[in-house]
Amino acid sequence: MLNQRATELGSAPNKIRELFAYGLKRKAEIGEENVFDFSIGNPSVPAPDAVAESIAELIKEPPCALHGYTPSPGAAGPRQAVADNISRRFGIDATADQVYLTAGAAAGLAIGIYAITNPGDEIMVIAPYFPEYAVWAETAGCTTIEVPAHEPDFQMDIDAIDAAFTPKTAGIIINSPNNPVGAVYTRENLEALAALLSRKEEEYGHPIYLISDEPYREITYGAEVPYVPTLYKHTIVCYSYSKSLSLPGERIGYIYVSNLMDNAKEVYTAVSGAGRALGFICTAVLFQRVMEKCVNEPSDVEAYRANRELLTKGLSELGYEFVEPDGAFYLWVRALESDDEAFCEKAKAHELLLVPATCFKSHGWVRISYCVSADVIKRSMPAFKALMEEYK
Numbered sequence: 001m002l003n004q005r006a007t008e009l010g011s012a013p014n015k016i017r018e019l020f021a022y023g024l025k026r027k028a029e030i031g032e033e034n035v036f037d038f039s040i041g042n043p044s045v046p047a048p049d050a051v052a053e054s055i056a057e058l059i060k061e062p063p064c065a066l067h068g069y070t071p072s073p074g075a076a077g078p079r080q081a082v083a084d085n086i087s088r089r090f091g092i093d094a095t096a097d098q099v100y101l102t103a104g105a106a107a108g109l110a111i112g113i114y115a116i117t118n119p120g121d122e123i124m125v126i127a128p129y130f131p132e133y134a135v136w137a138e139t140a141g142c143t144t145i146e147v148p149a150h151e152p153d154f155q156m157d158i159d160a161i162d163a164a165f166t167p168k169t170a171g172i173i174i175n176s177p178n179n180p181v182g183a184v185y186t187r188e189n190l191e192a193l194a195a196l197l198s199r200k201e202e203e204y205g206h207p208i209y210l211i212s213d214e215p216y217r218e219i220t221y222g223a224e225v226p227y228v229p230t231l232y233k234h235t236i237v238c239y240s241y242s243k244s245l246s247l248p249g250e251r252i253g254y255i256y257v258s259n260l261m262d263n264a265k266e267v268y269t270a271v272s273g274a275g276r277a278l279g280f281i282c283t284a285v286l287f288q289r290v291m292e293k294c295v296n297e298p299s300d301v302e303a304y305r306a307n308r309e310l311l312t313k314g315l316s317e318l319g320y321e322f323v324e325p326d327g328a329f330y331l332w333v334r335a336l337e338s339d340d341e342a343f344c345e346k347a348k349a350h351e352l353l354l355v356p357a358t359c360f361k362s363h364g365w366v367r368i369s370y371c372v373s374a375d376v377i378k379r380s381m382p383a384f385k386a387l388m389e390e391y392k
């Protein structure tokens, strides 16, 4: 018999992917220039030239060595490059033996959740949130506890997190810069969370782990993005080069188990075991090596910054309400009716493809991914205007 839950997951519609597929079909029907596809978070900025140059260099190496297995957590050189990068940027003595290379943040999060929990535990998330968190928690036998963010700034609501704690709480996942909201958690907000988690550790007599999901760390527009391990010792960072180097399809990222933890070695052992249990070992070796060479390449955020300006200016002139985005490439806009799915259907009639908040376990808002060409944003404004007029 097939695994029932796997079959359900495999057949459950992924609304964002469906919308993206609908956009492709619609573009073929009415012309690419007439569809305003804001559905998916695929970087629109090309990877730095150093990526192609590294590949060209690497493929000259003897193929058996180049394409062969590495140790499960990754090759020594790339892990050292990650540790050096963390040490240099964040003032921590990060060591390569605390770095586990992964197939993007997705694998890192699945591993991290599995490593810090036992079946029956609870994992807290801040809603709205990246919906796969709940899938990975469930796979680890855990329950996802959703704690709504504080509105209207979408910072973490520390009192609500406090109230959601139970003796079964194993950890919390946070994501800043945030998908889908674009919020960046302030230092003050993170410090308040760290103080709360430390109090709860004392109260329950065991570590509470903080998983910091950071694929958008470098995509910011001036806001400070504090390094979470420097604020809270029981932190596991799940990082990815999908957005910072525009390499989402290459599946390369890492887990960093903070050296500042008192039980860092044990947690890393559990991470390694979780990688083994889930089959995430020896991530794609060519991109381990590419990453080693490109780890210090700066992220190019200028196109996203320009898009952010265009979109926020255009939409505020039309009277839309949104959360001022400090990071990532998403704009969180209030739907013009309480039913965000119905609103997105109406937007579709204007060829505007927006993602409803329900996809992120929230309601009343929509997400606009502005990792598109500036031209799409400019040309979409009459459609946003017509949509607004429908509601007047």
Ligand code: PLP
Pocket (backbone or CB within 6 Å): 041, 103, 104, 105, 106, 107, 130, 175, 178, 179, 213, 215, 239, 240, 241, 242, 248, 253
């Ligand atoms: N976490 C968040 C918040 C994301 O938005 C994404 C991808 O969009 C991921 C994790 C997974 O990223 P990756 O491509 O590195 O697996």
